[in-house]
Amino acid sequence: MEKLECLLCHRLYPLNVFFPFCPECNEPLLFSYPQKRREILLEREGLEKYLDFLPLDRVDRSLSLGEGNTPLIKLTRLSKKLSLSSLLAKNETLNPTHSFKDRGSAVAIQKALSLGLEKIGTVSTGNMAASTAAYGAKAGLKTYVLLKEDTSSEKLLSTAIFNPVLIKVKGDYGKLFSKSYSLSQKLNIYFMNSIDPLRIEGYKITGYEIFLQLERKSPRFIFVPVSSGGHLTGLMRAFIDLKKEGLIKNYPTFVGVQARGCSPLAQAFEKKKLRFTRISKADTLAHAISNPDPPGGNIALKMIREHGGMIVAVSDREILEAQKMLAGEEGIFCQPASATVLAGLLRIKKKFKFKTQDDIILIITGSGLKAVDALDSSRIHVHHTSISNLENVVKSTI
Amino acid sequence: MEKLECLLCHRLYPLNVFFPFCPECNEPLLFSYPQKRREILLEREGLEKYLDFLPLDRVDRSLSLGEGNTPLIKLTRLSKKLSLSSLLAKNETLNPTHSFKDRGSAVAIQKALSLGLEKIGTVSTGNMAASTAAYGAKAGLKTYVLLKEDTSSEKLLSTAIFNPVLIKVKGDYGKLFSKSYSLSQKLNIYFMNSIDPLRIEGYKITGYEIFLQLERKSPRFIFVPVSSGGHLTGLMRAFIDLKKEGLIKNYPTFVGVQARGCSPLAQAFEKKKLRFTRISKADTLAHAISNPDPPGGNIALKMIREHGGMIVAVSDREILEAQKMLAGEEGIFCQPASATVLAGLLRIKKKFKFKTQDDIILIITGSGLKAVDALDSSRIHVHHTSISNLENVVKSTI
Numbered sequence: 001m002e003k004l005e006c007l008l009c010h011r012l013y014p015l016n017v018f019f020p021f022c023p024e025c026n027e028p029l030l031f032s033y034p035q036k037r038r039e040i041l042l043e044r045e046g047l048e049k050y051l052d053f054l055p056l057d058r059v060d061r062s063l064s065l066g067e068g069n070t071p072l073i074k075l076t077r078l079s080k081k082l083s084l085s086s087l088l089a090k091n092e093t094l095n096p097t098h099s100f101k102d103r104g105s106a107v108a109i110q111k112a113l114s115l116g117l118e119k120i121g122t123v124s125t126g127n128m129a130a131s132t133a134a135y136g137a138k139a140g141l142k143t144y145v146l147l148k149e150d151t152s153s154e155k156l157l158s159t160a161i162f163n164p165v166l167i168k169v170k171g172d173y174g175k176l177f178s179k180s181y182s183l184s185q186k187l188n189i190y191f192m193n194s195i196d197p198l199r200i201e202g203y204k205i206t207g208y209e210i211f212l213q214l215e216r217k218s219p220r221f222i223f224v225p226v227s228s229g230g231h232l233t234g235l236m237r238a239f240i241d242l243k244k245e246g247l248i249k250n251y252p253t254f255v256g257v258q259a260r261g262c263s264p265l266a267q268a269f270e271k272k273k274l275r276f277t278r279i280s281k282a283d284t285l286a287h288a289i290s291n292p293d294p295p296g297g298n299i300a301l302k303m304i305r306e307h308g309g310m311i312v313a314v315s316d317r318e319i320l321e322a323q324k325m326l327a328g329e330e331g332i333f334c335q336p337a338s339a340t341v342l343a344g345l346l347r348i349k350k351k352f353k354f355k356t357q358d359d360i361i362l363i364i365t366g367s368g369l370k371a372v373d374a375l376d377s378s379r380i381h382v383h384h385t386s387i388s389n390l391e392n393v394v395k396s397t398i
Numbered sequence: 399m400e401k402l403e404c405l406l407c408h409r410l411y412p413l414n415v416f417f418p419f420c421p422e423c424n425e426p427l428l429f430s431y432p433q434k435r436r437e438i439l440l441e442r443e444g445l446e447k448y449l450d451f452l453p454l455d456r457v458d459r460s461l462s463l464g465e466g467n468t469p470l471i472k473l474t475r476l477s478k479k480l481s482l483s484s485l486l487a488k489n490e491t492l493n494p495t496h497s498f499k500d501r502g503s504a505v506a507i508q509k510a511l512s513l514g515l516e517k518i519g520t521v522s523t524g525n526m527a528a529s530t531a532a533y534g535a536k537a538g539l540k541t542y543v544l545l546k547e548d549t550s551s552e553k554l555l556s557t558a559i560f561n562p563v564l565i566k567v568k569g570d571y572g573k574l575f576s577k578s579y580s581l582s583q584k585l586n587i588y589f590m591n592s593i594d595p596l597r598i599e600g601y602k603i604t605g606y607e608i609f610l611q612l613e614r615k616s617p618r619f620i621f622v623p624v625s626s627g628g629h630l631t632g633l634m635r636a637f638i639d640l641k642k643e644g645l646i647k648n649y650p651t652f653v654g655v656q657a658r659g660c661s662p663l664a665q666a667f668e669k670k671k672l673r674f675t676r677i678s679k680a681d682t683l684a685h686a687i688s689n690p691d692p693p694g695g696n697i698a699l700k701m702i703r704e705h706g707g708m709i710v711a712v713s714d715r716e717i718l719e720a721q722k723m724l725a726g727e728e729g730i731f732c733q734p735a736s737a738t739v740l741a742g743l744l745r746i747k748k749k750f751k752f753k754t755q756d757d758i759i760l761i762i763t764g765s766g767l768k769a770v771d772a773l774d775s776s777r778i779h780v781h782h783t784s785i786s787n788l789e790n791v792v793k794s795t796i
Binding site: 061062064065069070071072073074077091093094096097098119130133134135136138140144146147149153154156157158160161162163165166168169170171172175179182183186187189323324327329330331332333367368369370372375377380381382383384385386387390391393394395397398 | 556725780
């Protein structure tokens, strides 16, 4: 009974997990909003709590890895430093594979099993690959991970451990993305890629949790890194849901943040364009959001436009600086792609005056352990001494 | 009012965080059991829920990184494979710095602040270093991390990001551990090391959570990796607490697991010795539990003896095999030290008959991302192809 909708032409289609795109517009399809009243089922746990808002009939608990329920942490020291009264981090690195992707995988895998599918897949080399492979393993499904040819074996280890079928494919990454859907239909492999509509429904739960954690309030601002556009779209849909159900009055202002070296959506937003232009070459150390041709980009742009949000870009230098601040001031070690949210806030703060009562949420999408190679080990300052001289060295630092 | 107790000679001492050892026996001190009735405060959140059981007067929420509340996951596929009816993993990798150490740091940092201390420290190169540095950063305390001389810069990155004072010290690691306490007293630095009594109180919460997650029941078996002995001791104390308060009837059987290449406690247990003998040279890839001279070893041995538990050793080969099984069958990627628990279960299963109704808990202590270098990238099987030939390659794998 679930219908998918094209956000651009508003045509409706039945759910087809093998090809969730509008045949007219080529844009990814999203679930259309149901007519029925929905509510958060507070007495339940896990996905079941939000079942009314998900395109699932039931939840098979045995497929869960314990995703969600991530902490919303007050950034007390940063707030003070930046003269903001309520700056908070939604720390998605406390998910089972240490990134927000688990939210989407958890919902998509439910659908895969309820449809009786036996094979899933994804096109990714990073967080999504590990997440999909982990949930595929838990469900006992054969999992295909399609990779860029130049992916290093080291980078693959944290996905390979889940024992998926790994295939490195020569050629253009965008074409590989399209190709995955032709395989999907021919071979009954559900490719739960970045803009998969079930995956995006899973991202909504982060939004509902924020609402509950703020004691049934809407935050004023939400900063989120933007790559394919799927995560931003999911989070925005959560607050559309909450508004529709009369649970919040004010819609938050979403600020999508991209890395300057790969910022097709920030560029389109700045130029007030309806559609983004593909970037010829990405150049940023924030690999997890380095997507020159984001498949959900036009939809994300449309939603941001319609809800008074913005998309900004930050430099790699700003990203690394923000990453250090989050760790050094607040004890949160995130990957560079995630640090963009603080970099974006610092950038906007220069021209924008936040009000004292504004809750500002930074979505921390992935763990720093995912990209330790982005840190420069030569810049670590280490003292060297012997046990007998240790006291003197410690005293010199006090 | 809190008293520390020597478990060996039963003398009582006032709390001194700078030197928590029995001056007579040299053994680490633990908090003595209070006379008052205690209960879990279900309507509260975080540490406050367990405040009755903790040696804290109050909880400062601003010091939390969102530790705890980790999932207890049914290992459905492994249960079936091993013909066990209820095998579960308590996944401690979903803590803020992705290891169980955060449980201890979270409690110790509360005490540091309530005592008005400004400097903390730890002797560690791994999980504890990152955890202590993260909580130190969050609290705005100066944090000292004392390291072995041969620690690689790469290994330090995930600790250095929190901006502690890093000091590499030449000489014996055991002597460095002792030296930290002489510095502690002279320079007012609270070294919250592995067997710190506050840290051990923090580990108890994992036990209370398991009790609640099993719907107020005691599991039959708990498998936990053993290094210094602190974690095992904390978990065992949780169930002593629950028994004292009449919340459980049966005390679980604890199985401590060590890596064969560094198993002083398993050796002492096997030989029925009251005290362990220091190992001359550790040789295991499970670095996180490679402690040749565990400071809490004799206490852990005593507790295991008194409560009918056991300590076993497993080989590196068994550890890597168990690590692969946990990931490939259950979607849980842990570090080798943590995989010992499944290796230990597999070993015991050969001679021991588990009953059908037995709940068996594996404590998964740290994330696989902490020790990616333990995996052999040359053994990953990757297919190579072009986009045009992709379909054929995929078909060949079905």
